[in-house]
Amino acid sequence: MQRVCLALPTMRPCPETIVDLAEEAAYAVATFGAEVHLLVLDTTDDASFAKNADAVATLPATPGVHVHHLGNAQQREFFLRIAERSGSAHDPELLLDLMLPQGVAYGSCVNRLFLGAAALECTSVHLRNDDFEYQTQDGQKVYPIHSELLSIGKPAGQAAAGVTVSELDPADTEKPVMVVSGSFLGELNVDIGEIRELDPQVYHDLVRLWTPPAWSDEDRDAMVDLSFKGVGAEPFVTDESVIGVPDIWKVYMCNVALDHRAYEKLPLLPALDTLGCDYALLHALVHSKSAGVVHNRHIVNYYTPERKTGAGFVNYQLRYVKLLLSMLYLYPVYGAMWDAGSDLLDERYELKVEPILAMVRDTFDADRAGNEHCLDEVERSYRKLGGKYAELADVVAERRQRLLDEAQKDAELWAVLIEAWAPMAAAARTEGLYPAADGASR
Template identity: 50%
Template sequence: MRAVCLTLPTNRGCARTIAAVAEEAEYAARTFDVEVHLLVLDSAGERDRAAHASVLGGIAAPGVVVHHLDEARQHRFLSDVVARSGVAKPELVQELMLPAGVSYGACTNRAFLIGAALGCVSVHRRDSDSRYQTADGAPVFPIRHELLSLGRRARDAATAVTETALDPVDGDKTVVLVGSSFIGDLSVDIAEIRDLDPAVYREVVGLWAAEGATETQRRDLVEKSFTGAGAEPFTADHSVLTIVDPMHVDMCNVAFSRVQERIPLPPAVDTIGSDYFLLHLVRAARLPGVQHNRHIVNFHTAERKTDAGFPAYQRRLAKFFLSMRYLHHVYERMAAAGESLLDGDGHVRPDLVAGFVLESTSLDVAPNARRLDVLDRAYRALGGRYRAVAELLAAQRDRLLEEARRDMADFALLIEAWPRLVEASGTTGVPGR
């Protein structure tokens, strides 16, 4: 029986979502020959953690093993792993794995390592600000498609999908990615900008285009950005074996096998979108995946609208735009490398990817300075609390530019350390198991 890890990282109260994900775990254990390790990485406050513990404590389904780790337990696990691994700069590596600020990549990296410690062959990620669609009164669980195909040879997985759009030459490769998207609210909470001024919205969202993008390419990007699968609800299954397009998969609805044991996600703090790197890597290396239509429903939490949450969220968005200066370079280098990203056994080569990431840190920061100029002008034009965000970004301008560059240097370091961390995880116990 294979073990799989279904994980939900959270820093907010989400007892209802946890209960729904637990139902997905129970469905998977009941339907497939798997042991499901339901892993909740909990950075929420004490009262919310207690509510989460109450939900998780009531789970007694055959084949489901619950792991509820607060930050203290996560820290203890990581301390053991880092010590066993013998990596260089252990204090920095541990900080990158469990930083003080919000890091979308770091929380998933912790799930990858804990999944390895639990002997799981795949990691399936969900988010706290989402829920499942229903059909005929029952939840539509993405894990069905994930377990049907993930880890199988592509030509064998073809029997479990609706159609195949994969070149036969890739048929002997392993399916390493299964994912879908979302319906509902935009994945990034900026609909208010679009409502206030569509022209400003187009200018702001266009900031994540690659250098040299044409106006047509920029316009197309803006139209597709953060919209997921639109609004059409689920009616019937459809899945495609293919080289998956990252624009059609969201990290609230994704599962990985093999590749997460070779390369981590960028651990950048306070940076929206820092957890999408593996989607681009899988495509560049021409590794097979399955794209399906069991879209999750995305919704926005009230915290992002509060006096404290709003500027913090807008700063994370600004750092997303700045990160793209470096990530586009890496994506282009990986795309050019193609299948040379893989070794003789079909595994991704960490040394090659780390080299591309480190190379990006020497790029000119002038394009990022221009991005901040555009944000400053746009937010001041919007007025109100956006003007206050403009003041915040202006006061932190040099710091933001340096943070974005340093984030990539840290990512290169973590990639180099990753194989040893994964190996060490395999001999490290998970606290509270």
């Protein structure tokens, strides 16, 4: 029996999403006979937590589905306990801050799910988010976990029987399927669509800033056209899936299943307020030529209103700015991964961590001139848009040095977490999700 973790990080009230995920979990039990642990890691305030807890409390009891809803205090206890028991040379309080920081950290929230899944002794984690909907067909929801459980963790040669197209190299049949992913429909997965409506050229210029500077103009412009768009409006009709080495443009971190032999090896970048830092593991798997499946059970992405105006608008747009700055440190790592290819895998086809750690350390002294130029262009573009974007440009100018310093510090802290990760994952599996005296979940 597969023991899997259907995982949701949230920082807002999302009772409807919790109900939807419980239904997806029940589907996985009924269809595949899996044991599903629905893990909700909730960093909301007390009032919002209560709304989510009410949703959990009213879920129907389903044999084979186990629901875990942890708030800030429970998460803090768990991650500090794991950090202390891991035996890492790093300060447990520092590791706790990297796992559960005071602020929005897309990589950290997924890292927490990874260790939660390890503590629950799951063999795979199936990631969703709190601002999505399922597609429907003939009134039935189209659950990604259907495609995921057909393949995740299986030898690729065996999993090939469950897909519609095989692009698998005959030499790779013994590789385990480490990643299964669909994409998304709906709004851009980075909330900058308003900029495109206001001024398509400014939109092009801002998106181009996140493309690799070493690429040709033609390739950079092609990347702009691809970025953040998912599959457009392509609706689900019938299952289509491809096994082989996935295309990085066809995997989406909010609609993905990962094998434990991947996420227990390499953590995501624990950067604060930085979009895109949760994709590092996917890059490692794709560039190392690990086996994966891409399917068409895409989810529907939408955005909640708090990021559209006022402080919510400024905070979200700064996360995009920090995405741009992070690439000075991430692109060299991704490029080195690409160059290493399958040499990043050991004899069991699992990621070698030491070479990746060396790649990350090599970026610490990167020349900041590229990021200085990036911020110049960001300010120019925002001022051209005027209004609230001109005010945003003032914020960027005011925080300029801080933003530059944080981008470098984020890379350094990623190296710290990579060093500590394997012992922390092992400690999570040994310790379990709950203190021994607390017993099991509901």
